[in-house]
Amino acid sequence: MKATIEIVNRMQADGIIGPYAIGGAVGATFYLEPFATVDIDIFVMLPTTQGSSLLSLSPIYDYLTKRGCKIDGERIVVGDWPVQFLLPHNPLEEEALAEAVATKVEGGRTHVLKAEHLLAIALQTGRAKDYARIVHFLEQEAVDLENLQQILGRHGLLTKWERFKNRQIEE
Amino acid sequence: MDREAERKRRKRLAALPFSEKLKILEKLRERDRAIAAAGLRKRRSEKASLPADRTTGLPVLSAGSDAPPLTSKQVREILFKFP
Numbered sequence: 604m605k606a607t608i609e610i611v612n613r614m615q616a617d618g619i620i621g622p623y624a625i626g627g628a629v630g631a632t633f634y635l636e637p638f639a640t641v642d643i644d645i646f647v648m649l650p651t652t653q654g655s656s657l658l659s660l661s662p663i664y665d666y667l668t669k670r671g672c673k674i675d676g677e678r679i680v681v682g683d684w685p686v687q688f689l690l691p692h693n694p695l696e697e698e699a700l701a702e703a704v705a706t707k708v709e710g711g712r713t714h715v716l717k718a719e720h721l722l723a724i725a726l727q728t729g730r731a732k733d734y735a736r737i738v739h740f741l742e743q744e745a746v747d748l749e750n751l752q753q754i755l756g757r758h759g760l761l762t763k764w765e766r767f768k769n770r771q772i773e774e
Numbered sequence: 775m776d777r778e779a780e781r782k783r784r785k786r787l788a789a790l791p792f793s794e795k796l797k798i799l800e801k802l803r804e805r806d807r808a809i810a811a812a813g814l815r816k817r818r819s820e821k822a823s824l825p826a827d828r829t830t831g832l833p834v835l836s837a838g839s840d841a842p843p844l845t846s847k848q849v850r851e852i853l854f855k856f857p
Binding site: 604629632633634635636637638639640641706707708709715742743745 | 781784785787788792793795796798799800802803805806
């Protein structure tokens with residue numbers, strides 16, 4: 604993981620990517636107990652190219668493959684971890700990336716999405732494993748509920764949140 | 775392990791520094807890969823789907839490439855009760 608983060612930081616220093624933050628199961632591990640996962644989800648901003656509004660991950664893939672990283676389906680193996688680079692595709696993900704938390708991993712700096720944003724994105728995505736992760740966050744009281752409520756309200760997720768809570772109470 | 779003890783164990787793990795948790799996560803991944811390499815994990819069956827036929831464009835039922843072959847005997851049995 605250390606090697607992966609070092610390469611991503613180098614890619615950022617070389618101007619290939621802008622700000623980035625770890626999400627998904629690895630991001631959740633920042634706040635909760637470690638989860639078994641097969642890859643790392645990294646949300647990235649790309650530097651805007653003048654005159655172009657088309658955003659593509661190809662600069663990332665070009666940069667990494669030139670340095671020996673192998674493409675594995677929708678992921679690319681960076682260091683010894685498959686990484687899925689994700690461009691924020693809605694205002695919630697843009698806000699999550701903008702407000703990510705800085706931290707250190709074995710001396711190297713990195714950023715992780717805030718717990719409340721991880722939960723909101725999990726709710727928005729809505730797969731079984733996302734709902735399971737929400738339950739973990741709530742059980743371990745790892746989220747600021749007031750902040751969460753504001754985020755959910757800003758991004759039109761309050762109805763979905765109420766439905767989720769009601770279903771959990773029924774179960 | 776009862777529910778309360780399990781909750782405390784998870785809380786203790788959650789309180790570890792991020793670097794420590796990532797090391798555990800790597801060990802979990804290594805274990806998963808070892809299990810997969812040893813063939814101890816059940817292969818997930820491919821899902822049936824309803825793709826469009828290339829020639830007619832009509833929907834056809836695909837049972838997935840790993841589905842057991844349908845024998846003539848089974849077809850006869852199915853058609854036997856067909857109205």
